[in-house]
Amino acid sequence: MIGGFPANRRKTYRFPFRLPFTLSFGENARDYPATSIDLNHLGSQISTNAALFPGMQLHLRPENFSAMKEISASGEVKWMQTGPHLNRYGISFLEEVKWLVALDQATLSVPNRNQFDEHTVSEFVLNSINDGVFSVDRKWRITSFNKAAENLTGWARHEVIGRNCREIFRSNACDNCVLAESIKTGEPIVNRSLFITTAQGKRIPLNINTTPLKDSDGNVVGGVQVFRNVSTAQGRALILDSIADGVFTVNRQWQITSFNRAAEEITGVSASEAIGKPCSDVFQASICGETCAIAHSMCTGKPESNRSITIRGPEGRRVPVSICAAPLIDSEGNIVGGVESIRDLSIITSLRQRLSRFQVGDIISKSPSVRRIFDILPEIARSESNVLILGESGTGKELMAKAIHQKSERRNHPFIAVNCGALPDTLLESELFGYKAGAFTDAKKDRPGRFAAAEKGTLFLDEIGDINLAVQVKLLRVIQSRQYEPLGSSSPVDADVRIIAATHRDLLALMEGGTFRDDLYYRLNVAKLLIPPLRERREDIPVLVEHIVEKFNKERGKDIAGISDAAMALLMRHDFPGNVRELQNIIEYAFILCQGGMIQPEHLPEPFRPKTEAEPQKTNLDRPMSMEEAERFIIHQALQRNKWKKMATCRELQISKDTLRRKICQFKIQEPREVLFVEQ
CATH class of the missing domain: 3.40.50.300 (P-loop containing nucleotide triphosphate hydrolases)
Structure with missing residues (x-):
């Protein structure tokens, strides 16, 4: 029995309040009972004034049907795993059916159904699903926050309503907000991955779907985001896919057992194509054979690091990469395979070629x-x-x-x-x-x-x-x-x-x-x-910083990746009365304070530090960074010079469009666009 009606006879039931669908039950022609549910859009509206369900039909298998009967009998809101098909809110059809069942039971238990208004329906629906859901208004203030969102984030509803969503989620993706992108385009965005920081300070991986909210006139009034905790194997896959370097693993027979997204982009081979194949067939590297890094690592039981080779990339071209390899060891100490990371050096090679054109002896300048x-x-x-x-x-x-x-x-x-x-x-x-x-x-x-x-x-x-x-x-x-x-x-x-x-x-x-x-x-x-003095050729500051950082890394055995945009902005505004010598002294001072990653404003000498020390400085430490900041500068400048035309930029940098696309995504480079919402 579903929704209070026998499943072996066809009947249509309409809820006594405004919902944008009808629910129909029938009997399948097979040997076992099954249910066909039609979710037909009637043009009605909930409190958001947005159509929630598209007109679709979902056929439930018998095991799912049994689960539905259990829900109906117990009155508990539990369901089977959701299917792959999503509505415009990023919510699966099985979740929608669960809403219907829960709503039907609720109406049967309410003495006065007229009191069960649209707001009550909306709140009941939101709190009946296992995925976190929240909505924001035009000023990014949170307007709704369901129970699953409370459980996932550690924040109570009364603590977040009215607050800016950035304060609550503290995500690595806040600077390139997916919800903002969805609101700007007017289209839903599904299956994005990111990390958030909970109220307890724990970082958790999420899979998210977003959609804009519009009023009856089609004006954007806010947005909705649905998110789900991605744990265990899915979480590990998400972490691997968030790494900018390619990563793959092999078993003892040299067959690839995992292949992350960056590896796909570097090689031009999908994970489904690569997994199960010998690694030599996929990479065709210059060291495949006796000098293979991963083979040597598995043989010796010791890691191999920073080897520069070439592999086959998209369209058969050779790609310069730097690799590190290590053995995979089980709980009993047996080597069961190997793991290798691949760093694409195409941009670095191009950058060095460009720098060589700016360099005579030890003098570097592009002015x-x-x-x-x-x-x-x-x-x-x-x-x-x-x-x-x-x-x-x-x-x-x-x-x-x-x-x-x-x-x-x-x-x-x-x-x-x-x-x-x-x-x-x-x-x-x-x-x-x-x-x-x-x-x-x-x-x-x-x-x-x-x-x-x-x-x-x-x-x-x-x-x-x-x-x-x-x-x-x-x-x-x-x-x-x-x-x-x-x-x-x-x-x-x-x-x-x-x-x-x-x-x-x-x-x-x-x-x-x-x-x-x-x-x-x-x-x-x-x-x-x-x-000329450095203040008259400020375009030299980034390339000089890159050169000085590389020099100090070699001299002092450090691995400073570069300088952050915020710190670079401070240097670009400085007049440098001491010219290049002063710049070198500043970077040398920063090397003392910076222990790794990017040089930040707080690593610069006192005169460069922000005057408002109480205001926390925004850093780039939370986003994945595995390439030097100079890469980002070169790419960004090339895009600007070429008016954001990708092919022209590829020709100037002498890189493929796949590499450019990956680097744009990695460095979160965005073409300038209008501000969506402005706090008044």
């Missing part, structure tokens, strides 16, 4: 002004002319001088740097030209100077504007005659040295003031390079 210097640098290096480099302190003048030396014919000979401003006048002459024994009181033996040390190479004279006139005269003679006299000597010494000078001072102003010789200036100023 047009510095790129123009890069363009002429090979010609300057091939010449033997003297070079004058101008720029503020910390802009990288010595790095530029080294780059010239490394590209010149003198690259196999010494590069000697002298900071003229760091030495007093009395020592500078002897430091540059050397001295003979007895030249002064403490001169016990001959000592060669920097010119002698730089023979056949390059001498870099930093802060040339700080030397006195007497030393300027001697320096001018070296440039003109290619000879110099050590202090205390009357015999000239030949000098086969190229001079590169640099200063942060205005030499023309010094010449007008009589503290710098005109003839020396013109001898030095054969090829002049002006390096």
Whole structure:
């Protein structure tokens, strides 16, 4: 018996209140009794003014029919597992039937059925299902919260009604809210996965479905979300699918036993195709065979890490990846298989290629002004002319001088740097030209100077504007005659040295003031390079940060992934009076405080930290991150340059559309869109 009616005769029952369906019972023509239930949309409305059930028919098998009889007899709201078909609210038809049964029993027990109004029906329906359900209004305030939602989240209904849903769920997906997406498009979204944090601080995996709520005029008045706790095997699968790296497992026969979503995207092979096949057939990697990482790991019982190989990807192209492998060991200590993670290096490879175009020696820049210097640098290096480099302190003048030396014919000979401003006048002459024994009181033996040390190479004279006139005269003679006299000597010494000078001072102003010789200036100023300050080329900050982070990771054995958007925004607003040197010091300071993951605003020096310390800073630590933040920047910039056209962006980055799509999803990059709801 279902809903108070025998199942062996056909009857239609209408509830005494407004619901958008009728319920019909009949007998199947098979040998055993079965039930056919029609859920026909009549155009009526519940309190939400939204049609809840589409017109569909559901055939119940005998075992399900027995379960329904048990429900009817006991009056308890329990049901079998829900089927795969969902209505527009993301609720299965079997759940809908359960609502009907529960509602029918409720009406039979209510003395005055007229008192069972629409609101009572809605509340009863919501509290009769096992899935969590909540709704929000236009300002994201929670307006309903059923009992299952209370059980799943640990929040009581009276604690959440009227509060912002972000405060309650604290999900890794709040920044890219699925409910907001559903409201914007006007379409339901089903079968999304995310994690939420309960009232007790526990993180649980959920499967969610969402739909917008509209009034009778079709205006969006809010939204509804249905969510279900995904536990045990489903939970593990959800966790694996939320990882950006590909992960797969094999048994002792090398047959693939699991294959996560990222592995599907990296290889272009679906899990259903991969599972059961030998891993070598799927990956066709450059190490398949004797050097297989997972085979070596299973043989030795020890993990293998950070091996760079290539595998077959979508459309047969070769994909560069980094892999880690480990054995799978059962409770008795036996190796029963292996697990391997795969990190797609396509973006990293592309990024490094792009960085190489922005790099000369140790100088990295993408600004047009510095790129123009890069363009002429090979010609300057091939010449033997003297070079004058101008720029503020910390802009990288010595790095530029080294780059010239490394590209010149003198690259196999010494590069000697002298900071003229760091030495007093009395020592500078002897430091540059050397001295003979007895030249002064403490001169016990001959000592060669920097010119002698730089023979056949390059001498870099930093802060040339700080030397006195007497030393300027001697320096001018070296440039003109290619000879110099050590202090205390009357015999000239030949000098086969190229001079590169640099200063942060205005030499023309010094010449007008009589503290710098005109003839020396013109001898030095054969090829002049002006390096702009960092504040005039802010586009260099992200690539410089990426380079510095990579450098410090190698030097200090850390694994800092990069810098967060919030911290990068603080750096982008800074004027950097100390230029690149200051930026390097800032990142070095952050390396001390940051123990892993991304550099956050709180890791930066005091002047960069937010003024309102009481306000918690938003971080990226809760979302899966396995690639460097520089990847996100490069992709985002390329999308902007190409007006968010995916194919044009793929061509610029030299990556496949599958890789771009996966990275956009991984880094949660969204095309700018209008704000849905604004708090007044």
